[in-house]
Amino acid sequence: MKVISTIENYHARQPCSLTIGTFDGVHIGHREIIQRLVKSAREKNHLAVVLTFFPHPRMVLQKDTSIRLIDTLKEKQQLLADLGVDVLVIHPFSKEFSRQTADEFTRDILVQSFDIAHLIIGYDHRFGRNREATVEDLINAGSTYGFSVEKIEAQEIASVNVSSTKIRTALEEGKMKVATDFLGRPFRLSGKVITGEKIGRTIGFPTANLQIKEDYKLFPCDGVFFIKTQHNNSSFYGMMNVGFRPTLEGEERSFEVHLFDFNQDLYGEILQLDLLELIRKEKKFASLDDLKAQLQEDQAKCRKLIPAK
Numbered sequence: 001m002k003v004i005s006t007i008e009n010y011h012a013r014q015p016c017s018l019t020i021g022t023f024d025g026v027h028i029g030h031r032e033i034i035q036r037l038v039k040s041a042r043e044k045n046h047l048a049v050v051l052t053f054f055p056h057p058r059m060v061l062q063k064d065t066s067i068r069l070i071d072t073l074k075e076k077q078q079l080l081a082d083l084g085v086d087v088l089v090i091h092p093f094s095k096e097f098s099r100q101t102a103d104e105f106t107r108d109i110l111v112q113s114f115d116i117a118h119l120i121i122g123y124d125h126r127f128g129r130n131r132e133a134t135v136e137d138l139i140n141a142g143s144t145y146g147f148s149v150e151k152i153e154a155q156e157i158a159s160v161n162v163s164s165t166k167i168r169t170a171l172e173e174g175k176m177k178v179a180t181d182f183l184g185r186p187f188r189l190s191g192k193v194i195t196g197e198k199i200g201r202t203i204g205f206p207t208a209n210l211q212i213k214e215d216y217k218l219f220p221c222d223g224v225f226f227i228k229t230q231h232n233n234s235s236f237y238g239m240m241n242v243g244f245r246p247t248l249e250g251e252e253r254s255f256e257v258h259l260f261d262f263n264q265d266l267y268g269e270i271l272q273l274d275l276l277e278l279i280r281k282e283k284k285f286a287s288l289d290d291l292k293a294q295l296q297e298d299q300a301k302c303r304k305l306i307p308a309k
Contacts, residue, residue: 010089010113015046016118017037019034020119025070026083031083037050046118049088052090054093101129110141110145135149162182170182172218175278186228189217189240191212191271192210192211192213197248222243223241223242223243225239226276227274238262239257239279260302260303260306276305
């Protein structure tokens with residue numbers, strides 16, 4: 001998949017089938033749209049193109065700095081590539097961009113910049129200044145400019161009403177199965193392994209400390225999670241503590257990963273962790289011995305959750 005940073009840098013000469021959206025989480029509803037896009041593009045010999053925006057429009061228009069995104073840009077890129085998208089265009093969202101009228105967006109962006117042949121869009125999509133236009137306006141514009149529009153109705157996207165907001169709420173409440181069902185995959189955290197205080201190894205639980213630089217990334221509730229990761233083409237299970245380490249008087253949120261039956265050096269590597277289940281919420285213990293005893297219980301619970309080979 002080719003990733004392009006702005007609409008102005010899109011110069012493909014082949015006609016495209018295109019869809020538009022933030023696609024935060026690339027959840028099962030999004031996947032239905034993307035899969036239809038790719039199928040249509042293959043049938044018509046078009047490029048399958050996704051137009052998305054960053055920062056999230058709410059961050060710009062509503063100055064909602066509290067919003068956290070389910071995926072980082074890199075995670076979203078990987079998910080869309082895995083679905084077969086040919087080109088992902090990530091356009092910087094700004095107030096100036098949002099002030100385009102629907103007619104300007106259709107003429108200048110869809111027609112002139114993308115030379116669009118086919119548009120696939122959700123039933124509730126709105127666009128243009130103040131979200132003034134609807135899918136029906138796009139269908140009418142398609143008749144004028146010569147591109148077709150495929151509207152996906154609510155019942156076609158998913159049998160359950162899925163939204164990124166519902167997934168965020170499930171993650172914040174530690175309801176990992178709900179989040180997994182809505183996403184169609186486990187929630188993922190990605191980060192670089194950095195040097196920590198090495199306290200875990202003194203109590204028999206050496207950890208890889210994850211550094212997550214993207215400050216807009218959504219984190220689940222603080223607690224201990226059963227996790228899975230891939231390393232050198234092999235799968236490993238383990239547990240991860242997300243939180244402030246109250247027993248050790250921690251002041252910043254940390255991500256400490258203990259992999260079972262693993263003794264390789266991970267420093268400097270990028271780990272991708274799938275969070276499968278919340279084992280317990282984070283709590284403060286009276287001593288390191290008490291913490292160690294609890295971690296032994298956590299490990300026993302996690303090992304019981306490992307699928308049989």
